[in-house]
Amino acid sequence: MNRGDIYWVDLEPTKGSEIKKLRPCVIVSATPINKARHTVIVVPFSTSAKARPPIVVVVHCLDRAVTAVCDQIRTVDKSRLVKPAGQLTLGDLETLEDSLRQVLSL
DSSP: OOTTEEEEEEOOSOOTTOOOSEEEEEEOSOHHHHHHSSEEEEEEEESSSOOBTTTEEEEEETTEEEEEEGGGOEEEEGGGEEEEEEEOOHHHHHHHHHHHHHHTTO
């Protein structure tokens, strides 16, 4: 599991305004950490959220434009990863990283 890999992730159960259901998410945690831990850090994708940079940005997944909901970043156990769904392009990963830096004030 590498940084930039996209997986279908089961985000249930959730509470309140947390993004929910089975959906594609991109792994944003560092690859060496992913290999050493039982968890990964992901950003979920949505097809209904409108782009609102830097919080929600457009990336490409499963042959279509989707939005990465950067303010819904979360740590998930690897058992929530259902199946691989591809990988972000380098350009999309850089866009996502820029957004995360702004959302997290890094």
